[in-house]
Amino acid sequence: MAFAYYTKTAGGDMVSIEQRWSRSDTIDVAYVRRSTDFGKTWSQPVERATGEKVPEGMLRRHPRAGFADPHTGRYLEFWNEGVLPSDDPLEGMRRWNIFYRTGGRIHQVVESGSEFSSQHPLPGVYTGKNCVMIGDTASVPLALRGGKILLPVEISPLTSDGRLYNPTGGYTYTDAAVAIGSWKDNRLEWHLSQRIQGDPKRSTRGMDEPTVAVLADRRILIVMRGSNDKNPALPGYRWASYSSDGGHAWTAPQPWTYTNNEAFYSPSSCSQLLPHSNGKLYWLGNISRENPRGNRPRYPFYIGEVDQESGLLIRDRVRLVDDRQPGESELLTLSNFYAREDRQTGGIALHLTRLLALPTGWAGDALLYRIGL
16 A cells, blocks of 8 residues: 655645555555655655564554645654554554654654643543554544644543443444644644544444544534444444534534435445545545445445535535456455545545455555546
8 A cells, every 4th residue: 555645735745655564454564755746756765664573562653644734834744653462453452542753753642731641642541451543544634724733533442440342342443533733832732622432333333534624614524434343234324523613522423424314325444535725625435335244345436525514425426436347356445545636637646555355365556546626
């Protein structure tokens, strides 16, 4: 998988981060390249270690986002980091924390206040018991008009006796939230929003992999991944919540629908809201022809326009980007992507790997789709 980010608020300076995987939820190694001509040419790759053996286990670092802050011009790079005692990806649900680099310095996302630390970084988060993380590369930071930054995150909740809360027995269970960052000197001070908690009777893995955007009336829309894992009789939906106070408080999540209030099926996969300089707001993700089963099928892949008054998807402005082709595996995955506005063409550049299940294992090439508007 590979993703490219602009490193300045204008022009063609970019960084590419290529990731090599050999199993789910583990990045074996990453390679960094740089460009000064909008990605036409790239520097030679520089290897970046994503795993390091330490006395406590395996230290894993998973790149998640690159972001050029329009207010300060600073470039920020975000990643998940944690020590996994036996290098089991599920151990991350107790170990992940979020780090970012700006100006050559590395910081952890930690709530402002003396009671918080690297081991207790946010309200209700205790390293070793539960985690906070950026769910996927489509959970893109958002700059607000006043200069604050919203970072969409997810948190593995705890029971009253300090154990991981997983009421359905699914693969994982999470709440969604945003970390609200305000600049002070050369670093960000963070405040965690109210958590957005799903109903396990309607989404069996909670609220996952949030993506955020600002609507016409300055409300903030958050769209989240749900799941019917462990209970495929439930409808598989996207879920949406709204904030009227800059991302601090959120409405109870409801199924995200078309503007005519008609619900649509969507598998448990990431999606992305993408504001464009043409004034429109786009959404990219999977829409299913019939009720999905948990994560599957992760095709077809669509782009659609969001109505900025209601925050709902406009059905007649949804277009197919890619789909399973004849003879391809039913386990084809069109997900785990990142989309950005192409500064040269005004279209959308979509970084997406067509991940295929082959007899020898998973395989796929990192592709760049160019979508005209």
